[in-house]
Amino acid sequence: MRVLIIGKIWPEPTSSAAGTRTLDLIRSLKLTDWEIHFACAAQQSEHSCDLEATFSIRTHDIELNDSSFDNWVAKLAPDIVIFDRYMTEEQFGWRVAKSLPESLRVIDTSDLHCLREARRQSLKSAQPLSLGNQVALREIAALLRVDLSLIISEFEIETLAQHFPVPAENLAYWPFALPKPPKTFAAFDERKDFVMIGSFLHEPNWDAVQFCHREIWPLIRQKLPQAQLDIYGSYLPEKAKQLHSEKSGFRVLGRARDxxxxxxxxxxNLAPLRFGAGLKGKLADAFLAGTPSIASPIAVEGMQGTLDWGSLVSIDPLQFSETAAEIYASPQAWSHAQTCGLKIAEERFPESHWLPKLPEILQKAHDRRHETRSANFVGQLLNHHQHRSTEFMSRWIEAKNRTKTPGTSKG
Structure with missing residues (x-):
């Protein structure tokens, strides 16, 4: 089997959970004897993972809105093509379907973007949650066009089943794949202070920082006047730097290398997320660091299952701050919360189970692809009509680019 992963960006595992997710895909596929390729139209950054050196896979630079991709992918002839987001499927899905009609097409959703957008709109407008947004029209159409979608959260599987006509056989649950936590950690009295972490490019993280600065941290400081809160996040904007205050113990420090x-x-660890979707990499990393997380319902969604989180889950600023102060000050409460986090990591997301699972999911979907497509009439309709409109737009952009004079940038 030959597998091609098409990425929106080159994975940056030190920048976001999405980058780590892509590496988990590759780690899983490396357990097989399959041939793995990664292609991307974006520029690499200094933080991009060197996939060829790290995983010994082939990488390729490709072009958006360029028919050179068609010939290239037809020559590569992968058996499975994985799009790392629904937007990537929009850009390249019609080209893959046209050049390689027999290849299995898969979207790794990372999280349901339409759910995240619905929650954002509900928070900003103070209106009831509505999943019928413009993002949903695009994202659900993409999920219907492909043969299989990898869903990271059980809650999102349920959301799709309740609200959208995506066939259950076109969905597969594949969550985090976490290594076994270490046996020992720094003890309670060897640690101090609070921490928040998350990319500033991700809007829910920036909202959580502002919410904490405005409503939660002042309450914690009333209870613990000497405590500090250190904020880490990649792509630190100037507006976040302006929140830095040594006097109030609210320190904005930028990217964490590890x-x-x-x-x-x-x-x-504090995770007062007010909107979002998927699973939270910051909480998974905290499990592996042995650091208890005080979190909101949105943050823990899909993480704990039926297991005990170890502390009260709330987004109410007063309750959140009281729980944070209690865990911070009590060795017993802290130890209990740490133990609960480790149990969640070991029982729900062990890589020993989930890494070998993905090749099984993909092989089964590949074997059943003709049957799956035949049963998915809505997907057939969308592939016929949506791909045609997307194709015409892409070809128009390509033709426009070719008519530009030398020295001008592409549109």
């Missing part, structure tokens, strides 16, 4: 190592230095 999130797990960074988290292991702190006593308590």
């Amino acid at each position: 999130s797990i190592q960074t988290l292991s230095n702190y006593r308590v």
Whole structure:
């Protein structure tokens, strides 16, 4: 089997959980004898993982809105093509379907973008949650066009079943794949202070930082006047730097080179997320660092299952701050919360189970692809009509680019 992963960006595992997710895909596929390729139209950054050196896989630079991709992918002839987001499927799905009609097409959703957007809109407008947004029209159409979608959260499987006509056989649950936590950690009295972590490019993280600065941290400081809160996140904007205050103990520090190592230095992790979707990499990293997380319902969604989180889960600022102060000050409460986090990591997300699972899921979907497509009439309709409109737009952009004079940038 030959597998091609098409990425929106080159994975940056030190920047976001999405980058780690892509590496988990590759780690899983490397357990087989399959041939693995990764292609991307974006520019690499200094933080991009060197996939060829790290995993010994082939990487390729490709072009958006360029028919050169068609010939290239037809020559590569992968048996399975994985799009790392629904937007990537929009860009390249019609080209893959046209050049390689027999290849299995898969979306790794990372999280349901339409759910995240619905929650954002509900929070900002103070209106009831509505999943019928513009993002849903695009994302669900993409899920219907492909043969299989990898869903990271059980809650999102349920959401799709309740609200959208995506066939259950076109969905597969594949969550985090976490390594076994270490046997020993820095002790309670060897740690101090609070921490928050998450990419500033991800809007829920920036909202959580502002919410904490405005409503939660002042309450914690009333209870613990000497405590500090250190904020880490990639792509730190100027507006976040302006929140930095040594006097109030609210310190904005920028990128963490190693999130797990960074988290292991702190006593308590804060995750007051007010909207979002999927699973939270910051909480998984905190498990592996042995650092208890005080979290909101949105943050823990899909993480704990039926297991005990170890502390009260709330987004109410007063309750959140009281729980944070209690875990911070009590060795017994702290130890209990740490133990609960480790149990969640070991029982729900062990890589020993989930890494070998993905090749099984993909092989089964590949074997059943003709049957799956035949049963998915809505997907057939969308492939016929949506791909045609997407194709015409892409070809128009390509033709426009070719008519530009030398020295001008592409549109």
